[in-house]
Amino acid sequence: MxxxxxxxxxxxxxxxxxxxxxxxxxxxxxxxxxxxxxxxxxxxxxxxxxxxxxxxxxxxxxxxxxxxxxxxxxxxxxxxxxxxxxxxxxxxxxxxxxxxxxxxxxxxxxxxxGSTEWHSAFVAHADGPSSMEDVVAAPGDYDLVFGDPISTSGTVMPTYYLRTEFDTRPDDFASTTHVGAHDATAGAIANASGDVGALNARIYDALVESGDVGDDVVELWRTPGFxxxxxxxxxxxxxxxxxxxxxxxxxxxxxxxxxxxxxxxxxxxxxxxxxxxxxxxxxxxxxxxxxxxxxxxxx
Known part of the structure; x- marks a missing residue:
C-alpha cells in the first residue's frame, strides 16, 4: 500500500x-x-x-x-x-x-x-577516572550523568548495580544529572559536562562503531544482563x-x-x-x- x-x-x-x-x-x-x-x-x-x-x-x-x-x-x-x-x-x-x-x-x-539480555555501560571522559574502583573509592569527586529517569539501562539498572555491586548510590556523587537519551549521555561525557555516565551498552557500541563517540570517552564497566x-x-x-x-x-x-x-x-x-x-x-x-x-x- x-x-x-x-x-x-x-x-x-x-x-x-x-x-x-x-x-x-x-x-x-x-x-x-x-x-x-x-x-x-x-x-x-x-x-x-x-x-x-x-x-x-x-x-x-x-x-x-x-x-x-x-x-x-x-x-x-x-x-x-x-x-x-x-x-x-x-x-x-x-x-x-x-x-x-x-x-x-x-x-x-x-x-x-542468541541473547535477549541488555547491559548498561559505565563510561568516563578519557581524562577522568580509569576504573570503576577509582569511581566508587571517591564518588564525591565526580559528577554522574544518567539518561531518562525511568530509562532501564540509562538510570534504573545502573543505579541498582551501583548499589548491589559497589555499595554506592547516586547521592554519593558530587552531582547527578539526567540528560534524557543515551546519545546525550555519551555526548555529555565527551564534552566533559560530566565525569562518569551510564547508557545502554548496545547503543554505546553503535555510537563507537559509527564514530559518533571518539577517544574522549572510555568504557569503565558493563553491568550484568537484564x-x-x-x-x-x-x-x-x-x-x-x-x-x-x-x-x-x-x-x-x-x-x-x-x-x-x-x-x-x-x-x-x-x-x-x-x-x-x-x-x-x-x-x-x-x-x-x-x-x-x-x-x-x-x-
Missing amino acids: TRRSTSRRSYLAAVGGAALTGGCLGGTGTSTVRMGVVPDVDPDTAVQQNTGLAEYLESHLDATVDVDTSADYAGMVRAMAAEQVDLAYFGGVSYILARHRADAEPVVVGSEG PDYPWAVAPTVDSDRVGRIREAFMKLDDRDRTGILDTQNVDEYVPVSHDDFTSLNEGVEMAGLLDGDESGANP
Whole structure:
C-alpha cells in the first residue's frame, strides 16, 4: 500500500504540536496502527530510525502505521494509558509502568547473538577516572550523568548495580544529572559536562562503531544482563492484529529488511510474555517506582 507521510515535524504540527501526551498519535480507525517509540536517542532520530519499520509493518498488516515519539519515557506510558498509542517500543521500566497503568501486553523482544539480555555501560571522559574502583573509592569527586529517569539501562539498572555491586548510590556523587537519551549521555561525557555516565551498552557500541563517540570517552564497566526494550500492544488491539504484528516482527531477518534490525541493535525478534520481565518488575517495585508518579524522579 502507499505510505502516508508521517515525518515527526509535519505530523506533530497536524495534531497541534502535542507529543503523545496531549493529543492523538494517529487515526482512530481500524486501518491505522498508532506506533510510538521511546526517545532513547534524540526524538527526531528515534522517529527516523523507525520509519523503515513502520513501512515494513504496513506491508504486513495492510494498515497505515503512524509513528511518533514522546518528550520522555513517561510520556509514552501516559500515551498508552490514554489510548493514544496501539503499539509501543518501551524501555523495560517504562513497559513495567505501562503494564501496571495501562495493561500493556509485550509481543516481541530483540535478540542479539542468541541473547535477549541488555547491559548498561559505565563510561568516563578519557581524562577522568580509569576504573570503576577509582569511581566508587571517591564518588564525591565526580559528577554522574544518567539518561531518562525511568530509562532501564540509562538510570534504573545502573543505579541498582551501583548499589548491589559497589555499595554506592547516586547521592554519593558530587552531582547527578539526567540528560534524557543515551546519545546525550555519551555526548555529555565527551564534552566533559560530566565525569562518569551510564547508557545502554548496545547503543554505546553503535555510537563507537559509527564514530559518533571518539577517544574522549572510555568504557569503565558493563553491568550484568537484564530484560529490556519490548514491543508491546495496548489492550484495545484485537488478538488477530496482535498475532499479525508478532508474526511480522519475527519475519524480520537477513531475507527481509536486515537494515531495520540494524537500527534496532538486534539480530532478530522473538516472542515474549510478561513472565519474562518478572525480575525487572521486582526491581521496579524495589525502587519504589510503582508507588508514585511514573516520572520516576528518584529511581
